[in-house]
Amino acid sequence: MVESDGKNRLGALPDCIEMTETEPGFTTEINRRSGVNVDLCWQCKTCSGGCPFAESMDYHPNQIIRLVQLGVKNAALSSSSIWICVGCHTCSTACPQAIDMAAVMDALRQTAITEGAAIAEPHIHDFHKEVVNSIHRYGRTHKLEIMLRYNLARRNPFADFNLGLRMLQKRKLDLLPSKVRRMPDIRKLFKKKKAASHAG
Amino acid sequence: MPDKKFLEFSYFPGCSLETTAKENNRSLYTFCERHNIALKELDDWNCCGSSSTHSIDHDPAKWLPTRNLALAPPGRPLMAACPNCYMRLKLAHMILNQNGDDREEYKRLWGRDFDPDLRIITFFELLSDLAEAGAFETHKPGLKGMRVAAYYGCMLARPPVMRHERNFYGLMEKVLLSLGAEPLKWGYSARCCGTFLAASRPDIAARSVADIMAGAEQVRAECIVTACAMCQMNLEIRSRLPGKTPVFHFSELLALSLGIGGGKGWFRRHLIDPRPLLRARKLIG
Incomplete structure (x- = not known):
């Protein structure tokens, strides 16, 4: 990714991984949560070569895997990459070892949340929370409310204001949610998780 | 039929x-x-x-x-x-x-x-079966030579456990061809649109969308057609290029090729108005 002016677009990528704070149990934990054996990865970097969003990440996908292999927990959990990854599976499709990168990223995000790690991309986290809350409330996503609540959560009520207006004019955004009738079905799926985490 | x-x-x-x-x-x-x-x-x-x-x-x-x-x-x-x-x-x-x-x-x-x-x-599996059966040959008036860039996004990429499921790369082009459109070769048919980043990090998604839209302009596409409703929306809402290439859902082109679509209100809902193109191509009145 070297530009014509000779500058590296990737900017501040670290030259080496700080090995000072490794936690051996971390690799096992991420393997368990994701159902992936990260040690299958031999760092061929095919994933990062094909990743459409690598240039916006602090660590490239292969480097995230490396951090997990080596147990460098804090760096992995507080990276922006685990939030910027959208799980498009472009990397997994090309991976010679068939590593399910999206599952590893899911495991890392969820671990970051449960362990209270610093969230490098709070906007993305806030957005996910609003989508999940909407599903919890209605059983389906209500996009207008998600965007309004998300804007409030990040104290920027007028973000995308013009776009929102145009979408309303075009009737792309419904004022009222489309709802599931039997909502107890949906609520029990969210309660289930709470019960399990209290027990654990 | x-x-x-x-x-x-x-x-x-x-x-x-x-x-x-x-x-x-x-x-x-x-x-x-x-x-x-x-x-x-x-x-x-x-x-x-x-x-x-x-x-x-x-x-x-x-x-x-x-x-x-x-x-x-x-x-x-x-x-x-x-x-x-x-x-x-x-x-x-x-x-x-x-x-x-x-x-x-x-x-x-x-x-x-x-x-x-x-x-x-x-839906693409059904389309594939219909294509096999030659169901699109009877679509009239067809798409009248419209130059279309078929966009699959990340539909083609799946987690490793689904590797052996059927893949439909090329199906849209195949169907477009039998509908009398001109499907184009281009470099961005499988480039991810950014999904939720369009909402939570629009700066990042806009770069991806700009590449995709510019790719379509490079091959002089009159429109893009998507396999996924979210891709369609992201391409429309995060496009910052001055040239506005309309973006269709594949089902819209299928209906248009049957002469259906004008007066249905579908195209009024697009943020990039496709009606001038459709009128020029005499696909709607």
């Missing part, structure tokens, strides 16, 4: 087609009716979980799609219109097929046995 046999599917529209992409939903129904295909919307379906749930909340992400599987009546396939909903439903079905404990939990949750034989398909 050559396909005289009456086909029936359970149908999962998903949140996008239910709300922001109603024009996708309606044109899909219209197309299916013309081919004697009945879509029976899954009664009281719920969100598949979307990208956000599996990102941050493992358990609801795992179980949300299973409720939809339980709602599907036996004996007919379950068809999803959205590639991502399809993937969530299919993955849930694969996990249940592999895990006895999960099947027990499914029974406890939904009060019925898991159906290991439930067939889950995407």
